């Protein structure tokens with residue numbers, strides 16, 4: 225019998241950890257500054273799915289780019305495991321590129337137009353040495369079938385494919401590297417509703433079958449609810465609310481989230497929120513709470529204090545001085 229004292233299992237380290245991340249862009253030759261991300265705190269664990277939701281310009285794509293190491297943060301820390309995203313050595317960069325697959329907003333533009341579907345899918349398998357050469361064609365066929373494309377697509381180039389088929393190829397190419405995380409930027413926007421539904425089903429099945437973690441950028445709260453267990457609602461560079469998607473949608477804490485919910489009844493309607501007032505510029509944020517100019521609950525103190533992301537319960541966070549009652 226083994227009498228050694230049992231050690232408590234260390235909690236698994238999140239895949240991604242972001243601590244007080246800021247991203248500023250300099251405008252007019254450095255005379256003005258635009259705060260694209262401000263005080264972002266979040267973690268993404270293995271197998272977790274997180275939706276990033278918000279109007280155009282709220283910082284969703286910038287957040288993804290910073291997580292992927294495509295842009296440096298201006299302040300704060302971004303960790304993938306215990307290291308920098310993207311990695312610092314060649315070997316780390318290669319591992320990161322395999323473990324974190326990015327499905328671009330412009331799926332068609334992200335695929336080499338001269339390569340056939342089979343070549344596009346074989347490339348990451350070869351690059352990351354995931355199969356012996358003789359096994360690659362079989363693996364390509366598996367991927368084509370897994371994303372629901374007919375086998376005769378093998379030899380076609382992107383220009384010969386419909387919008388929905390191109391997205392499926394982009395998903396298959398992301399899977400080819402056998403990633404741990406898939407980051408998808410608006411992967412279903414602009415498609416017919418029925419094609420969108422098929423792709424969403426595919427992404428959800430893959431997530432469940434393969435335990436993939438997922439970050440899904442969307443304008444659509446319905447899509448967020450369907451695909452992701454957690455949602456982060458962004459407004460002008462800040463996460464104004466974050467929590468389990470079904471709880472956030474059932475009982476929003478931030479007036480902005482409630483505004484979004486009132487605006488989203490149409491599937492895939494572009495998010496223009498039916499709240500009073502124009503969205504301020506990220507290059508000229510108002511003093512105090514950045515949402516106060518559009519907030520029906522704004523109080524005098526909202527002009528003085530800029531609320532940061534804080535935990536209200538074990539799994540709900542909000543950046544508001546006067547959150548909605550529950």
Ligand SMILES: Nc1ncnc2c1ncn2[C@@H]1O[C@H](COP(=O)(O)OP(=O)(O)OP(=O)(O)O)[C@@H](O)[C@H]1O
Pocket residue numbers: 249250258259260278279280281282283284285286287506
């Ligand atoms: N390279 C850049 N230089 C200057 N400003 C930038 C740059 N990239 C993004 N921004 C600004 O940062 C803010 C956030 O942009 P971002 O593209 O991240 O928003 P988004 O929520 O992804 O919008 P969309 O839904 O339209 O893609 C915007 O004000 C945008 O104009």
